[in-house]
Amino acid sequence: MTAALAFDLLLVAALVWSAARALTVADVFRGVVLFIVFGLLMALAWARLGAPDIALAEAAIGAGLTGALLLDAVGHLRAKREPGP
Amino acid sequence: MIDTWLPVGVVLSSFLPGLFIFFLAESRIRLRTALNLIGALAKLALIGVMLWGVLNDHEYVFRHTVLPGLDLVLKADALALLFVTLSAVLWLFTTLYAIGYLEGAPHRSRFFGFFSLCVTATVGVAMAGNLFTFFVFYELLTLATYPLVVHRGTEQAMRAGHVYLGYTLGGGALLLVGTVWLYGLAGQADFVHGGSLAALPPETAGQLQVVFLLLIAGVGVKAALVPLHGWLPLAMVAPAPVSALLHAVAVVKAGAFGIVRIVYEVYGVEFAQSLDLLTPLAIAAAVTIIWGSLRALFQDDLKKRLAYSTVSQVSYIALGVALFGPLGTIGGLVHLVHQGIMKITLFFCAGNYAETLGIHKISEMDGAGRRMPWTSLAFTLGAFGMIGVPPLAGFVSKWYLGLGALEAGMPWVLAVLAASSLLNAAYFLPVLHRIWFRPAPSAWPAEHIPQRGRWETAPLLLLPPLATAAAILLVGLFAASAFSPLDWAKLIADREYLQWTP
Amino acid sequence: MSRAVAALVVLLAAGLAAALGLAMLDLPEPAVRLPARVAAKLGDSGVDHPVTAVLLNFRAYDTLLEVAVLLLALVGVLALARPHAARAAAPAHPLLQTLARLVAPLMVLVAGYLLWIGAHAPGGAFQAGAVLAAAGVLLRLAGLLPAWAQPGLLLRGGLALGLLVFVAVAVAVLGQGSLLQYPPAAAGGLILLIEAGLTLSIGLTLAGLYLAGTEVEP
């Protein structure tokens, strides 16, 4: 029980930390990466809450697809910032 | 069934042609004229039927519930018909005049469309059966007249329109607040003989006084009570037929008529007297009469002088209402009609001078009588009537107002009447002197319409003022006969003071 | 934005968190117990996985609207992508093409499995659709699917299929009861039918959100 609680507390801390860092880290790309990490941590949290359906969806859609979209947008942004040769 | 729809028919007889004209192509002159005249004649016919019925103690009432506890009521009683008949007759003349006046001018469909709406609103005001209905048409009147005031589209007209809107919408807002308040206190506020508010509990008296102030201020804007009159002299930039209608029938009369309805049929004249509301109203009217006349003295612009004269003359109506007793009432009501006939004649004539010879200022009028004798004759009759020369229309009004003042125990009103008549003479007689006794200049300011045989100007411009001028004489001469305005005013006064014995 | 405003916003957010926390620590016993009701009616729902029962039967109406939200989002993305007419897909690396040819069918199989298992265990149309979307993206990147910015009739039909089937089933049962009231005997079959349609459409839509969105002219 205590091990589980410790795990939960650690997970919660990681969730809050990754969320806060995703928004505050200087580089947008790293922010997006941290957000994907956050999404995966969320999937873990859902599993801990006995919600495997959400865990699956979160991993696939929340972290996966959202992450892909965001990464693509960052790439686009960078391409704009640094005009090609 | 038909009784219910007659009042609606009177309203629709100008509304429907108006709507139709609105969307008519500019070039469809014949159709437009036909619609105008059919509407005007149909209205007169309907009114004729109702006149007969009302004389025989019949009332025509149409009622439609708009919201729970809020009815739209059109009612043709004696008082309504006094005003409706005046509006319908003068509308016919003004329409004819306007057709002549605007020949070849742009935007005529728009003009006649709003012109018809304006008359619709006026007859609606006349036949409103309760305060709410009155308010509805009173606001419609504002909206219908604004495009007419700014019709010329000049900078000056736009500014006048702005001022006009500011005053009238502000007045409408006051009227609205007063009306809502009154409905809250009394439920409905139907117009009934002797008023309906006397039955309210005495502790509401203070509120009723405030409401009265709101209502009178609301209608006082259109009636041009000083200091709410600022829009009227500016609004004379409108085309002459509009000024004629505005000053004689539509706008200022709607305000004055509102005062009549509020005092007699909402509050009841005795109840208003018991709330000490009539004396302040009489004072406001007296101040307006004197102030308007004084300002008129100093105007060189003919239409402006006439406008200030209107400010002064319309308050005779309010004064008559404020004089407690049937004689004052008769004087006020009959002046509602008489002032309309006289003032419309004067504005028609002013329009003729401007259109024919380009005369806008009094200083340019020297010798105009020789070039335009018929117009000048009509103008002279109108001016004498205003001064109160017997046996013209204005004399009858002033006579009854004087008697009413004595009956009400307000002899100071006599002094006001006398002073006002002197001032009337002071600002009209010099004009007449110029017209008839000064030599004509070598050239007129801008002669638009040349003399053609016996016609000093376009026939449609000449005939309406001649007709109304004749009416000035006739209503004075035959004041005592049946169906004369005076006779009708007596009928109304009888019914309003049914329970009252001096 | 000024520092004062920023401080105020942070304070507001912190206050909200504190209020939420306080409120959560002081909750009454809920008056209604839905899990028990779900369990009681699970037998009539046509599936035996409670979440799927809620998603596609008890609260299937939410799901129906949500599918519409998803399709709508794609419509919005397409509206934005529109001005930049579809670019010819860049020729993909042959290795990628081979990989896509190998993996995509596998992913379709997985999707089918997830769809099937959804009636009894975690899984279902959304998860299956996500896998399908991944396959779609892969195929597109390999140049094996047509452009997305201006989907053709077939593709539009595929995108709309799930929602149309859902709506059709929802109103088809109106004659015997209310909206989406499946006849108990047919519930399982109808749910599977809807889910099959949804899987395809969700897969296409999710893929489209990625592909149409990223095809916007640089």
Add this chain to the structure above:
Amino acid sequence: MTDFLDPLPWLIMLPLAWGTLAFVLGPGRGGRLAIAAIALQGLLVLQLAGQLLAGGARVHAVGGWGAPLGIDLLADGLAAVMLLLAQAVALPLAIYARGYFAAQPKGRELFWPMTGYLLAALNALFLSADLFNIYVTLELLGLAAVGLVAIAGGQAPVTAALRYLLATLLGSGAWLLGVALIYGSYGSVSLAILAPLVGADAPLAATLAAALMLAGLLLKTALFPFHFWLPPAHGGAPAPVSALLSALVIKATFYLVLRLWLELFAPLTTVAAAQLLGILGAAAILWGSALALAQTRLKMLVAYSTVAQVGYLFLLFPLATLVPPDAAESAVQGGVMQAVAHGLAKAAMFAAAGSMIVATGRDDIGRLGGVGAHLPLTLFSFGLAGVTLMGLPPSGGFSAKWLLLRAALETGQWWWVAVMIAGGLLTAAYVFKVLRRAFLPVASGDRVTRVPRTLEFSAFALALAAILLGLFGAPLLALLAVGGAA
């Protein structure tokens, strides 16, 4: 029970279906389908209104489960009035849009599918009796509205759409948070189940939920000072879109505020909160009108007018909260009447403005000369709509003002009277600013072209409806009274 043509579900399924079909048909297609379907929806609403007037409020248990396990649809008087408004506005606008996009093709490709989803979301929202289901309808509504704003492309509309999207997402986020707290407190999200459970002794969570949901809705309704997103969004979109958004979309969230305030959270309301809403409403009226007056672009003027008119809606709360039932009834009637009247009038006004812009080729109040001569019916429609917004009789706007004024005087809150009167005069100022320009002759160098008849007549129909509402408002209030919503 087994009525296949029960209007409740069909009102939602029909627009979903035709929106989707319009998408399948392809870019720019589906207009005729939409018009036919909306007409059918209109008939369904009329049928529903008849049912309500005859037999009282109706519940449709989706899936046959019933609350709290399933989701209920509830049609009471208030919902029916809003449904009526939505279809009544949508039908002329659909006809208008067909003509508009024929003249101005930018953005027509995906207009119909989005409009279908927008109407589905509106109808679903009005009928929903389930807090979480309302969340989904809110998202459907918000995304459809945002998509429509951006539909014509261009930097300003895209910026406006983004601003709008962020605002609306934040609003729905707050709503969802509230739903979570409510579910945590009571174990249900069904309005019918929750209503008896929420009392004056509600836990902190319920109060917090009420505050969050209300705040989210105010943001979405663009009540001052949350109005920042509205003018660029409504002013920058194509005219039919602006009309739909101003007339209907913000009314949907207002409807939710009203429902929560009067029903679910009624035990939690306080005079202070009601006065605060009233003050925000008053500020919206004055600020919105003043800014409308300052605009140089026609559609921005109309959009700021919406900011102002939203303010009137919120005056009903101080007039209806903890006051005698008579006054409260009058206030609610006034508020709903204002929502309906503004919906019709603002749709007419945006439609008329769109026609003027098509005709003059630019969105500039200073260059409207000649519109009066060339598009008299359009200008007349604009004027009639203006009459309603000013609250002049006879019009729906006047009826609304009358009812609100009456409630204000009855409860002795004269300061709202002053606000309403001042707002009416300011409205007149900005309406006449447009009208007087349009009356002027064409400026040299400008051209005024004709616009399709359908544009002129559909706007006129809407304006006329707003006026007629003032003459025949009684049946609407009778419908509103069904089910004790008012």
Add this chain to the structure above:
Amino acid sequence: MSVGLLYALAGAALVAIGLAGLLLLPQLLRKILAFNILGSGAFLILVGLGQRDGGIDPVPQAMVLTGIVVAIAATALALALARQLLDLSGRMRLPEDGPDAGAADD
């Protein structure tokens, strides 16, 4: 304290982070991240509170599944808009001054 309540509390913290980020960060991608974090927080609260007595509640779980799909839809639309703005204006942020200010002085 149950697992559910713990995660609900974490959800509250995430909501606060998301709210502050959404309001304060000017960069649009960050705003979109913040919105997703806010949403995740709300989802955690919904499920966490529903399961605070330790049991499993499928109803909020199904709701969250619905919510996640809605969130991805909104995110995709927001990103498409943000990219469009980037293409048109060269920036991925909203103009600072409010629209009222811009309108009043023109």
